[in-house]
Amino acid sequence: MxxxxxxxxxxxxxxxxxxxxxxxxxxxxxxxxxxxxxxxxxxxxxxxxxxxxxxxxxxxxxxxxxxxxxxxxxxxxxxxxxxxxxxxxxxxxxxxxxxxxxxxxxxxxxxxxxxxxxxxxxxxxxGTRIAAFAMSEPDGSSDVASLSTIARREGEHYVIDGVKTWISNGGIADQYIVIARTEDVPGSKGLSALLVDADTPGLSIESRIDIISPHPLATLRFNGCRVSAERLLGEPGAGFKLAMGTLDIFRTSVGAAAVGIARRALNETLDRVRSRKIFGVQMSDMDTVRMKIADMTLDLEAAAMLVYRAAWLKDTTDKPVTREVALAKLGATEAAQRVVDSAVQLFGGTGVTVGSVIERLYRDVRPMRIYEGASEIQKLIIGKRMLS
Ligand SMILES: Cc1cc2nc3c(=O)[nH]c(=O)nc-3n(C[C@H](O)[C@H](O)[C@H](O)COP(=O)(O)OP(=O)(O)OC[C@H]3O[C@@H](n4cnc5c(N)ncnc54)[C@H](O)[C@@H]3O)c2cc1C
The missing domain is CATH 1.10.540.10 (Acyl-CoA dehydrogenase/oxidase, N-terminal domain)
Incomplete structure (x- = not known):
């Protein structure tokens, strides 16, 4: 299976x-x-x-x-x-x-x-051009409104100065969507989105970042990086809205990827407990194991429901779905982490052996609770929506 x-x-x-x-x-x-x-x-x-x-x-x-x-x-x-x-x-x-x-x-x-x-x-x-989205910065990426990379208007150009970090595809991308401050307005209203080619003078890869799961990441430095004003995407000052709109589409699908990882972990675990004997009995015949499998199944199925409900709402209604999207991302990534952790436990030593499937899933699932808005940020969104 x-x-x-x-x-x-x-x-x-x-x-x-x-x-x-x-x-x-x-x-x-x-x-x-x-x-x-x-x-x-x-x-x-x-x-x-x-x-x-x-x-x-x-x-x-x-x-x-x-x-x-x-x-x-x-x-x-x-x-x-x-x-x-x-x-x-x-x-x-x-x-x-x-x-x-x-x-x-x-x-x-x-x-x-x-x-x-x-x-x-x-x-x-x-798939012949690699794309990237550069929003996060070293001084705390959860607070998007506080971003400090500047894109200063000079005639028919913008000149970008600042540092972006944790950028997926950083170093291999052919193009970056860069969220930078163009307006002399504090907070989210001063941000705009610009399309920057990777080979634009003034844009360099400061360093690559290695994480626990294979994933190309880099810190980018913009130093007097000049791009045509025609590279502006959307209205000046609409960058925050544009970035949140992108996340509203793709955050749900982070939850979906987490469901895929959890489903794999559960299927691997079913195989394992069916084939392994301890204390003279099949693990699959032990009630405590069955209860663990039930918990994993509940987490998986609830996560899938949250994810596909949010996706369905996004596809079929014009109403704001930010709360449902946040519930999907939060619920599915947290559930997947629990499912994979249970899989590791039921596999015993094999679950933490480098190179095993379960060990890989354990490393793969962990960053999902951080990127595209950490779990705490999703909770703040949900709480705010519930109370407004
Ligand atoms: C694998 C990976 C890929 C990424 N890809 C990209 C990318 O392509 N483009 C991009 O722009 N960014 C990307 N990021 C950055 C990612 O979005 C940020 O790491 C994330 O938003 C958290 O920001 P931070 O790491 O600066 O943590 P911080 O903002 O410093 O937050 C640290 C922790 O504090 C907690 N926290 C934060 N705010 C609050 C709050 N208000 N209340 C309570 N607790 C809070 C959370 O637990 C959070 O994890 C990626 C990150 C990773 C790990």
Whole structure:
């Protein structure tokens, strides 16, 4: 069972007939994945990411994360979430590459001029251009309104100075959406979004950051980095709203990726307890083990419901869904952490052995409670919405 996703979107009430295509696409992707994994095994992390992006582009999957809005396409959060769940089941790195192409280009397909869309999006959709989103800074990224990177208007240009850190795809990206302060207004109203090519003079990679799960990250330095004012995305001062709009689309899908990781951990654990005997009995016959499996199942299924409810609401209503999105991200990532931790416990020493699947899942799930808004930030959003 361990390689079987056993994934039935149709058991949830949030999908309709067009989502059937996602199940069949993901079946094909998963059949081909072992060959891709073997092909890229000896490559560096950066080369792996580029190869994965090209494979995701060739498979057509990236088109779901990078819609052709010029042709009237819109992003379908249920599709993006279902794809992320299935990708993360096999590989958090592949899931990350898929998600970043969407997050790193959303400002262009949502707010970019048709010239910008024509120049940049096709390559991102085909996986031949790597996209990135640079908002976080060294002095506390949770407080987005306090960002201090400046983009000063000089005639027909903006000149950017400042430091961005924790930037996914930093160092391998071809383009960055940069959130910087353009207006002489404190707080969130002074921020704007600019599209910056990676080879623009004045933009450099200060350092790369290694974390517990394979993930290309870097600190970027902007030092008199001059870009055309036409690179502004949306209105001046609308950068905070634009960034939150991007997160409102993709935060739900972080929850979906967490569900994929939790589902893998549960399936691996079912196999393990069925095949392992301790104290002369099958682990699967022990009531305490069965209770643990019940807790893991409850967490997983509740997480999936929160995620796909938020995705369905985002797709089908114009009303604000920030509370539901925050519940999905918070609920699913926290639940997935508990599920994976229980898996480690039931695997015993094997669960913490370097190179085992469960050990990998344990490292992969942990950053999810921090990025795209830490759990505490999601709680603040939910509490505020409940009390307003
Ligand atoms: C793997 C990974 C990928 C990332 N990718 C990107 C990217 O592509 N682009 C980008 O811009 N950023 C990215 N980030 C940055 C990420 O969004 C930030 O790490 C996150 O927002 C937290 O900011 P921080 O690390 O500066 O922690 P801080 O803001 O210093 O917060 C530290 C901790 O304090 C707690 N906390 C914060 N605020 C509050 C509060 N108000 N009340 C109570 N507790 C609070 C939380 O537990 C939080 O984790 C990434 C981070 C990681 C780990």
């Amino acid at each position: 361990k390689n079987a996703l056993q994934w039935k979107l149709w058991n949830l009430p949030f999908f309709d007939a067009r989502h059937e295509e996602i199940e069949s696409r993901m079946t094909v992707w998963r059949q081909n994945f072992p060959a891709l994994e073997a092909d890229i095994a000896s490559l560096t992390l950066d080369e792996q990411c580029r190869a994965i992006a090209r494979a995701l582009g060739a498979s057509g999957l990236l088109a779901y994360a990078v819609p052709d809005t010029g042709q009237g396409e819109i992003v379908d959060v249920r599709s993006v979430s279902a794809i992320r769940e299935a990708l993360a089941y096999d590989s958090a790195l592949v899931d990350f590459v898929f998600a970043m192409q969407g997050i790193g280009s959303a400002a262009i397909w949502r707010h970019g001029s048709s010239a910008m869309q024509a120049t940049y999006l096709d390559g991102v959709r085909r």
